[in-house]
Amino acid sequence: MIRTAALDALPVREAVPALVSALDGHGTAVLCAPPGTGKTTLVPLVLAGLVGGGPRRRVVVAEPRRIAARAAARRMAWLLGEQAGGAVGFTVRGERVAGPDTVVEVVTTGVLLQRLQRDQELAGVDVVVLDECHERHLDADTVAAFLLDVRETLRPELRLVAASATTDSAGWARVLGGAPVVEAAGVSYPVETVWAPPARPVRPPHGMRVDPAQLTHVASVVRRALAERDGDVLCFLPGVGEIARVAGQLGGVDAEVLQIHGRAPAAVQDAVLSVADHRRVILSTAVAESSLTVPGVRVVVDSGLAREPRVDHARGLGALATVRASRAAGRQRSGRAGREAPGTVYRCWAEAEDGRLAAFPSPEIRIADLAQFALQAACWGDPDAAGLALLDPPPAGAMAAAREVLVAVGAVSPAGGVTARGQRMARLGLHPRLARALLDGSAALGARTAAEVVALLSEEPPREYGDDLAAARRRARAGGDAYAARWRAEARRLERAASPAGRTAETGAGAASSASPACEARGPGRSPGSGAAPDDSAAGLIAALAFPERVAKARGEGAFLMASGTAAEVGDGSGLRQAAWLAVAVADRPPHSASARVRLGAVIDEDTARSAAAHLLTAGEEVRWEDGDLVARAAERLGAIELAVRPLRTPDPALVRAALLDGLRAEGLGLLRWSPDALTLRARLGFLHRTLGGAWPDVADDRALLERADDWLEPELSRARRRADLGRIDAGQALNRLLPWAAGEAVRLDELAPERLEVPSGSRIRLDYSAEHGQPVLAVKLQELFGLAETPKVAGVPVLVHLLSPAGRPAAVTADLASFWQGGYRAVRAELRGRYPKHPWPEDPATAEPTRHTNARLRR
Template sequence: MRTVGLDLPVRTAVPALHAALADRGCAVLSAPPGTGKTTLVPLALAGLVDGLAGPARRVLVAEPRRLAVRAAARRMAWLLGEPVGERVGFTVRGERRACAATVIEVVTTGVLLQRLQRDQELPGVDVVVLDECHERHLDADTALAFLLDVRAALRPELELVCASATSDTGAWSELLGGAPVVAAEGVSHPVEVVWAPPPRAVRPPQGTRTDPALLDHVAATVRRALAERDGDVLCFLPGVGEIARVADRLRVDAEVLQLHGQAPQAVQDAALSAGERRRVILATSVAESSLTVPGVRVVVDAGLAREPRTDHARGLAGLVTVRASLAAARQRAGRAGREAPGTVYRCWAEVEDARAARFPTPEIALADLTSFALQAACWGDPNARTLALPDAPPAGAMAAARGVLTALGAVDRDGRATERGHRIARTGLHPRLARALLDAAGTVGPRAAADLVALLSEEPPRAMGDDLHAILTALRARPDDPYARRWRAESGRLRAQLQGRGGPAAGGADGARPRPDVPPPAGSAPTAGHAALVVALAHPERIARARGPQGPYLMASGTAAELAPDSRLGGTEWLAIAVADRPAGSPSARVQRAVALDEATARRAAAPLLTSREEVEWSTRGGDVVARRVDALGAIELAADRLDAPAPALLRSALLDGLAREGVTALLGWPPAAASLRERLAFLHRVLGAPWPDVADDALLLAADDWLEPELSRARRRADLQRIDTAGALQRLLPWASGQAGRLDELAPERITVPSGSRIRVDYTGDRPVLAVKLQELFGWQAAPALAGGRVPLTVHLLSPAGRPAAVTGDLAGFWREGYKAVRAELRGRYPRHPWPEDPTTAEPTRRTNARR
């Protein structure tokens, strides 16, 4: 039987790898891109490489992407001179090509997780190679933690290799209990760096939007690279949309290929094989590692990447465009030097590297953790506290995930997986989609349920629009469309799951695949109502109702949502939203995929969100209490009736809300006696502090329990608040317990008796208390009393006989000496009937005029 003789750089590291596995059972392999770690190492571990003696093992290789799985399996099978499916096979979700003779099987990390959940011992596997572990995909991190548990408790003889294309291997070695690090030296072809920033400033990415000016510049840089350098050009862009837009901008004498995870198999094969013409390969991050793209001598790097983001409060998850890390930029540049010296054109200024992250952010820190939390629960560690993960999951994200799983019935109150949870996990779907598949099948039928859930799990191209039912109808009429073929394959896998004969990765537990290309029987096409039910079951919190004839919409989660202006769903009252995101800085979500819904289906699919509640609120529009009984689906109001006898606690809360919104001063009644008492208390609090109370609006609101009861408990509306005896209520705030309340009139008297016998009200509204009194009533008074225990002197406003201020003083004796003469000279001619003695200090104070002569 044929073996392989390869002279790749990683070959020199294989003996050390064999020794590490023999000694410790695990190892970390550091091998730069292009050294052969993805192809030669599995072949060597299986004993299929000439001159690299070692035990013949059955090897399972886990890759983070389906594209890499197929490419690696095809490459190894080609080296052996065999078709895929014999000694080298592969399994991805929905497709398995392997047989009893297979000794190397390449799988996605998701498939590996499914196998571990089904049988933790991985029978028939001698060694697992986790490739590209440096990329920090969540499934890979989880699989590593599970495998470490298996080695510790069940199969210590199971060998484990963590393979990384970067040199930061210390953390991986520590995680594997001090495993040996085996390093392979790559062939270091020099790569020239050409800094090619845009000629003018471009806007930073927002959400998944990339400035068209940057895409224009990337296209121009590709054309420049073709003119200045030889060889194929590999251009890195963040997503499928950017790839399509740059392809539209290119007008070049070269074959242009679009390489991404959803690309047709023919395109993937063409990109991964040497071409006869010069090529431009526009690729996402799938081409950073794992795959060799032959013929590439030039890399053009847009400098952007996509990362997951989850808005747990709104229940929205998606991808955002970010600046690529320095490690990713090095990986991309290395693609130009795999086979010969090359060049990388970086579409940013060199100085921007100072602000870039060194490594990609681990997916566990960013992603929706619902699937991970279910995996951990099914593994027996609901909180993931004992799993040997490179990074712990964020507590908030785990709490949100457990909330979703509890609502789905996938975990119990303690977080342990239920039987339903295990069944959901076995589908290989996100738990929300699995719930929709299982619960809808009995209503719409297994085929319709599988068709619709497959559509939700295999996201269709954006060009197909946002109406899911219209997309489904179009797909059924396109039997040869690449996406339609993938959709039918996934639908077949899900039907097999529902019929109890589906394995976690392929159509059947014995490796037999379902027949996805068998046309559905007549009359079995899912209706729009079926689509609405399935989407609503998957995402009940995204059921939305229009707020007006043309929207916008309010989702059950409480988030606003808007359709695109050209949406075919415009004017629909109810929507079941499958995919939505919230652009940066936008208050509303943007609907990307949805289907028309009716209220009856909404109520059925989201029954746990239905509530009937008493709603008692302060209406800012009406300025009063509004009490209603409201039937709602989450945040969506379905019906409302007047509530005549609201609960006292809700009523009190609404009144307090009104006081907070409008202010205690504005909403309560303040007759003169109440206003005066409040001003005196405010003065004493300002000057003396405790125990004199703060009577500002905010303080009075906080102390409502202390001074507004029981009046507040009896109030039902605005008018009741305005009738409260605020003067009597404020008395409750006086410092009775300390005995200081009795000194109120001494420290801050409401009125002061002046020499004429009049009792004059003190004005406490300003910074200092003011006594405004006619000048003649103060004759003989040398000083006004100081208030607050002598701390604050009175300011005296001396009034003319007409009541207008004639002088202001805080030193009455000084006024009599120096100011009085001028006032007397000015006013006695104007007011001759009033006394104007030469010596006011000895004159008789009076409120009267002189007697007529």
């Protein structure tokens, strides 16, 4: 029996006519409705014609999370007076509760994505509702783009609704082709905000790490909320680990402490979503931000933290990172306190910080690993995703890295087209790396063994399972906890998918699809195995197949080098410390650490590493500049890992020359022999280049000279074999090759930039051209310039005269001798004549005889 009173009480009912009208007129719409208005439950029932008397339509509702999909389906079924599986059903990975009479089906976005790849027309579906699209999950963005493509090319009658409480409505309306925006004004109960920052500063989150002091503060705020307010308390934390730590600090509170997250057992999820007759504290990840109504909640404690995916393409590491939650997420969270009655939100940060938070969460397409997205786009027939209507385009660098992965696992051809193997991998519902491990691992080990290990990698086991993948598999087999139950279900699903029957079924589905033409599959070339290998070797092979660039060789106890070039370490007390080789399945990099920390790995041998990462194997001559000299050897490598090395007696001369140039670039041209004459020549040429330019070469910059190594360092460089040979090259003689001989200017070198300049005393004084941007310097004793009225010039540039005392110490500097004789000389004469009485100090230097001698020598 339909619960009419409950349906009538849902505020979104007032916006339903406008939504129906928008869909009738445009075919797409954006629905903005505050939390608790019924957009997730009433709207699909109305669009399906199950309530309200409209025409009967088949409606698919896509939710970002499994827990939300189950809860929404059960709530709609309850409103109809039924159980889930009748008119309303749901499908999530590994679980389907639906039947032939199901009209409204709630699915996860991942499930809908798989259906679209199998049947692009989405036959039999009339309306798709994309719920909670503000969360900007990659699957949701991809589904929206694919559905818009279907509407444009195959089924213009397919209706599409983007629904959320807090979203970029203008952006979604634009993506949906100018769709109307329908807003529902919900009956929102007032929510009081209490700012509750820590009393003392806490360290900001970094990577996965959250300052323990922050979690202690959150626990204290929960206790405060229990004391100050009535009703259940819903506390938002970034992850499962933080939930467990805060739960440990809430011992003794007068309330039941429940933990809800994507891994929580179904019984716990049901308990959280049910009405209770006692007080509760619900510790939750972001799963409770939207789509779920937790009855009895009057208080929200918001830690202000969230988790987002991050990818370190340079190190080949992907992980979640703890970040500050956006203002939109904060509004969603606080709204949980006012869904049933007036409530309170305790925010564990200062009010002044709130305005500096990001407006919306970062779209996954900007920050996540895009390998799975790129494979989906390739299967759709748009490898570059250039033709997809996306709210944000995928970053070019991340797409390039994704294509490299897909080519390496045989999912796409080098040209970007999807292969038959890639089509099958896309339908497994796994990351392409894990799909490769399942397919190739099944051929080597058997489908059951491969499926069990891949199931461990698709949902990382709890930390208490340890860091040894093989041991974690044994524990999951024997375990009776919630994780073990999910693992067994997923392993069965993957075993079916990897079996010959599953392969046949999927091939048939692929043949009916309109995806791009298939290319040749590229498998590992191993024959199928009939039985499982021992746990350790099986776990290692699967992990190595999934992450070949993370196979790692020991280089000290507990220290490893991965094929990607990243150092890795295992924790103290780990059973993996003594391994010679590891396959690293999960790793992250702690703050300020150059090494990754192994979270989950398996022992392998060298043969397994070579087999799994065969595309990284290289062998050949290596001639390079290393540790200050040339090193020549024949080496076999697995990525960055050195497997075998022997010295080379006769290395390739071209490689030697290139390595010596690398050495010169790294350490500078000081490796050559620079005599004083060579340094002077370089300075003279540098002066002429700055002054006259033209044919005179740039020799001041090492990089400029090295770019012209062929012009001036040959043939000496080609004859060199080691660092010592570079030290024998006369740099001055080599530089002469750069003089503008062809232009006829080289013969004017001594005229334009003479090495020495004759002064009135008859002395030939060396000019200093080393001033990088200045004039040539003439450092000469003052008495030797008596009678010289004008400043000497070089290439039209007045020299800078450093006038020296008889002892050779600086007395004055001038670029205008005439002015100096008229003014500055008197002060110099007054200061020095008493100190050097034996030297001439005439009153009129313009008419005095220049000399380098004393008065006594002059009298003789």
